[in-house]
Amino acid sequence: MAPPLRTARGRPRRAVVAALLGVLTLAVSGCAGAGSLGAAEGVRTITIAIVSNPQMEDAIDLSPRFEAENPGIRLQFVSLSENEARAKITASVATGGGEFDAVMISNYETPQWARNGWLVDLDPLMAATPGYDQADFIPAVREALSGPDGHMYSAPFYGESSFLMYRKDLLAQAGLTMPARPTWPQVAGLAAQLDDDAGGMAGICLRGTPGWGEVMAPLDTVINAYGGRWFDMGWNATLDSPQVAEATRFYVDLVRQHGEPGAASAGFSECGTQFSQGNAAMWYDATVAASLVENPEESKVAGKVGYVPAPTAPSGRPSQWLYSWSLAIPKTTAKEPGQVEATWKFLAWMTSKPYQQLVGRELGWSQVPPGARQSTYRIPQYIEASAAYAPLTLAAISSADQSTPTAQPVPYTGLQFVGIPEFQDLGTRVSQQISAAIAGQKSVDEALEQSQQYATTVGESYQQEGAQQ
DSSP states (O other), rough: OOOOOOOOSSOOOOHHHHHHHHTTOOEEEEOOSSSSSOOOOEEEEEEEEEEOSHHHHHHHHHHHHHHHHOOOOOEEEEEHHHHHHHHHHHHHHHOOOOOOOOEEEOTTHHHHHHHOOBBBOHHHHHHHHHHOOOOOOOHHHHHHTTTSSBBBEEEEEEEOEEEEEEEHHHHHHHHOOOOOOOHHHHHHHHHHHHHTTTBBBBBBBBSSSSSTTTHHHHHHHHHHHTOSSSSTOOOOOOOSSSSHHHHHHHHHHHHHHHHHGGGGOOHHHHHHHHTTTTTSSSEEGGGGGHHHOOOOOTOSSOOOOOEOOOBBBTTTOOOOOEEEEEOOOOOOGSSSSTHHHHHHHHHHTTTTHHHHHHHHHHHHHGOOOSSSSSGGEEEEEEEEOHHTHHHHHHHHHHHHTTOOOOSSOOSSOSSSSSOTTTTTHHHHHHHHHHHHTTSSOOOOHHHHHHHHHHHHHHHHHHHHHHOOO
């Protein structure tokens, strides 16, 4: 059993996050330090902590173009898996470690870290960059990456919601039809009919590996759809509610009965491989997955995939999420004169309109980072290459509302996360319980009972804070 979760509401935010991350003990000492230290004379080194997803690897591959255009800057990437990136980047920024000049974070961290004063305000830099066009960002994404002052503190590399991908050819062969707006029970029924263990075909692929951004991302949207919530308006934990239990039991049963082999250790990357290699009939996940699925050089199912909105509960309540991988500059970067400006030059390049054109020309139009800029959806070549999924992606992102994640009011924001500092630890602990249930190591009831205890500890700290005000 994990040690009891503790919070420290009375201490500064930096102390809170450091305490929450203490159990991780993921040091960043193995990463090279930020700044130009050790660089050739006249050359400034920019160290970027980046998530090792496919689109980010594309950016690394294309980065020599930036260095050629900016001979005074050398880029150094620290590429990390999602879970590792979240832990190491948070530990570095929260403690003022200064290991990175730029960090890849999301709409979970950005508003909180801006409020804490940990990030550089990007609005002046954006405004001073000719042609950058901050107003071109999709409004929902721009708002999600803004601080309490309305300024942007991270620049979106791509944005995503969630949808259901399915093999059109397999459904046709089986005489099945995918509803235009399926419910989760309908999806489970299709998965049961398409599941073929002997033929190596899973009915559906769903994340099961621990991590607040792994299994909890899709599961949270199912919980939202079924009317569940993490806390009520009085900060009472509600993970033991009938709605949360129904949604969690449904998700665990679906993936155990008709999901991929080894589901308890499968995340976005593993499901992407399973689906793109033709080993799963359906996949519910991030809209950004379409660029992987439709890449004929990487996917065996390119051109065979259909897309529908995120499944709903029987009541019809939707379950999509809103997320953006974005780039921010920690305040510690400003310690060296000129470092912020040089770092922004690269961030502006990687999140610009010309970068999207570069990706399209060099790597293929289906590889363009989606969901960040409105202008992306006006590029003729991209419209043609992404016709099957781009309109659905844009509609899902634009309609996602972080302020009303579930049917009942909540004191937090976030669709596939709870927008409070403690969630990085709380969500991870709960995810470990859910993953254990998927692995068959405990029942859903046991997993939620332990999860409720974790959430109660966090909720009580907010109740105490409210009583003191």
